[in-house]
Amino acid sequence: GNSVTQMEGPVTLSEEAFLTINCTYTATGYPSLFWYVQYPGEGLQLLLKATKADDKGSNKGFEATYRKETTSFHLEKGSVQVSDSAVYFCALSPGTSYGKLTFGQGTILTVHP
Amino acid sequence: DTGVSQDPRHKITKRGQNVTFRCDPISEHNRLYWYRQTLGQGPEFLTYFQNEAQLEKSRLLSDRFSAERPKGSFSTLEIQRTEQGDSAMYLCASSPPPRLGNEQFFGPGTRLTVL
Numbered sequence: 041g042n043s044v045t046q047m048e049g050p051v052t053l054s055e056e057a058f059l060t061i062n063c064t065y066t067a068t069g070y071p072s073l074f075w076y077v078q079y080p081g082e083g084l085q086l087l088l089k090a091t092k093a094d095d096k097g098s099n100k101g102f103e104a105t106y107r108k109e110t111t112s113f114h115l116e117k118g119s120v121q122v123s124d125s126a127v128y129f130c131a132l133s134p135g136t137s138y139g140k141l142t143f144g145q146g147t148i149l150t151v152h153p
Numbered sequence: 154d155t156g157v158s159q160d161p162r163h164k165i166t167k168r169g170q171n172v173t174f175r176c177d178p179i180s181e182h183n184r185l186y187w188y189r190q191t192l193g194q195g196p197e198f199l200t201y202f203q204n205e206a207q208l209e210k211s212r213l214l215s216d217r218f219s220a221e222r223p224k225g226s227f228s229t230l231e232i233q234r235t236e237q238g239d240s241a242m243y244l245c246a247s248s249p250p251p252r253l254g255n256e257q258f259f260g261p262g263t264r265l266t267v268l
Contacts, residue, residue: 083262139251141188
């Protein structure tokens with residue numbers, strides 16, 4: 041079956057540091073890949089997505105590239121801010137029309153001033 | 154533009170009681186999903202509706218769980234004879250028809266505590 045594995049957290053960084061959160065997946069076919077973010081006290085929000093190999097998703101300074109050869113979709117940001125403190129979830133949906141999501145376990149990010 | 158709404162936001166119940174949660178998707182989203190999220194874990198898929206038809210149910214959805222979407226708009230998730238292991242956040246998401254994209258929009262969730 042499909043599965044998503046994220047790097048274990050929590051991750052603690054100083055403001056303006058470089059961020060990488062690793063995500064690898066197992067899936068048949070050609071899944072779509074997503075990063076969702078959950079800010080404290082809020083619901084899940086889509087951060088970025090990529091629907092085919094070599095696509096790069098980007099939003100709010102975050103980027104992730106769909107690497108089929110390494111089955112990875114690592115999240116990066118060049119300079120994090122305190123406001124980026126949240127839980128980040130990597131997820132995939134299968135290459136079918138209805139898009140049931142399979143999530144990783146989440147990575148807690150804390151950014152200090 | 155209203156997002157996905159869920160009611161109630163919090164529910165505390167005693168073991169053995171029945172509970173029902175409601176989800177109102179974004180208008181014109183014909184696809185609706187229920188997920189369950191326990192502390193420290195990512196959401197896990199429970200069930201999926203396309204319009205009023207329930208097209209998939211996870212094996213996580215025991216026979217104590219039932220979901221409906223009678224008119225293809227709002228959905229309800231009922232848990233009968235609740236157990237302490239049912240304590241979790243129950244999330245609802247909706248998405249438009251496939252031709253308009255596969256992004257799922259999540260509601261704020263219903264946090265269930267079974268005492």
